[in-house]
Amino acid sequence: MALDAAAVNSGVCIIEASPISKPPHVQYNLLYEAGLVHGPKNDHTERSKFADIVKGLALLHKVDFVVIEDYISRGGTTNTSSYEHGETVGQIKKGLWEINMPMVIVGPTQMRSFISVPSRLPDSGKQHIIDTCKNDYGFVSSGTNQNKRSNASDAFIHCIIGAMTYFHFVGSEQGELDKAKSDILLGDGKKMAGIVNSPQAFFNCDWATLKQER
Numbered sequence: 001m002a003l004d005a006a007a008v009n010s011g012v013c014i015i016e017a018s019p020i021s022k023p024p025h026v027q028y029n030l031l032y033e034a035g036l037v038h039g040p041k042n043d044h045t046e047r048s049k050f051a052d053i054v055k056g057l058a059l060l061h062k063v064d065f066v067v068i069e070d071y072i073s074r075g076g077t078t079n080t081s082s083y084e085h086g087e088t089v090g091q092i093k094k095g096l097w098e099i100n101m102p103m104v105i106v107g108p109t110q111m112r113s114f115i116s117v118p119s120r121l122p123d124s125g126k127q128h129i130i131d132t133c134k135n136d137y138g139f140v141s142s143g144t145n146q147n148k149r150s151n152a153s154d155a156f157i158h159c160i161i162g163a164m165t166y167f168h169f170v171g172s173e174q175g176e177l178d179k180a181k182s183d184i185l186l187g188d189g190k191k192m193a194g195i196v197n198s199p200q201a202f203f204n205c206d207w208a209t210l211k212q213e214r
Contacts, residue, residue, distance in 0.1 A: 001058055002067040002158030004151050005089050007081035008039030011151030012054065014061050017163035021175035024136050026163045031061050033141055033156065035148025041084040051091035058101055065205070066096055067162035069154070070105045102205045104165060106195065111157050114184045126150045129157065161185070161195070168196050169208045 004011035014032040019025065038050035058066065071085050096103055115132045117125035126146075133139040133153045137160065143149035164185055167174050177185065187194030195201065199210035 001061070001063040001065070002069075002155045002162055003054065003092065004069050004154035004158065005071075005085070005092055006151070007041045007084035007088060009035065009037055009147055009151055010050065010088070011035050011148075011153070011155035012057065013152055013155035013159045014057065014063060015156075015159045015163070017159070019163075019167045019172040019174050021173050023175075023178075024160070025174045025177065025181075026137075026160050026167075028137075028159070028163070030139070032057060033139075033152045035141070035143045035145075035151040037148075038088070041081050044087075047084070047088045047091060050088065051095045054092050055095035055099065058096060059099065064102065065162055065166055066101055066103045067158040067165075068092065068103060068105050069111065069158055070107050072108050097203070100204055102207075103203045104162065104195065104205065105201045105203075106158060106161060110184050110195065111154065111161060114161055114181055115157060116180045129153050133157065165195055166207075169205075 001012070001014045012032065012034050015028040015030055017026050017028045020027050036050060036053070038046040057063075068089065071082065071089050093103070112125060115129065117128050121128060130141075130150060130153045133156050137156070139153070139156050141149040141152035141156070143152050161184070164174060164181070168185065183192050183194065185195055187197050202208050202210060
């Protein structure tokens with residue numbers, strides 16, 4: 001399960017995944033995908049309901065592992081919903097923690113680097129992500145508008161990242177990854193540590209053999 005959570009509009013995706021040794025490295029069965037609205041941004045009740053929905057979906061689909069896109073700590077003057085965004089993510093984390101759900105927190109730029117989204121695109125790369133989902137993985141969101149499809153597509157890519165992270169730790173053969181994916185998952189041996197070398201991002205993941213204990 002993966003979440004592209006935000007203050008009002010979020011994406012949720014759940015897949016059943018298995019590894020394959022050639023691109024795209026993940027074979028999957030789609031269980032759920034949606035762009036969900038939980039607003040307006042000052043409505044605490046709607047955020048709480050959304051966190052409960054996420055928890056319920058995890059239980060309903062017997063989810064094994066959740067990827068949550070982290071929020072940007074410094075959003076700048078143009079980010080008018082950062083506090084509400086953080087509160088949404090915080091409630092989701094707490095709900096999943098209550099059911100002992102294994103989780104990993106993935107930085108907001110890691111997904112884009114994973115699929116090599118070009119910088120400075122006029123739509124911030126949203127269409128590129130949608131196209132990559134379709135062309136590389138055969139995923140097309142059923143969302144009723146572009147915003148919902150975009151959020152669900154973001155969540156889907158995070159599902160792929162989560163699946164490949166899990167496969168790494170349990171020793172499943174994934175074949176040779178391209179540089180962009182390898183750098184994000186495994187690190188580049190320089191400044192980029194990689195998700196699997198970031199113990200601070202993992203919670204309740206007993207199967208993850210991390211380099212240091214928190």
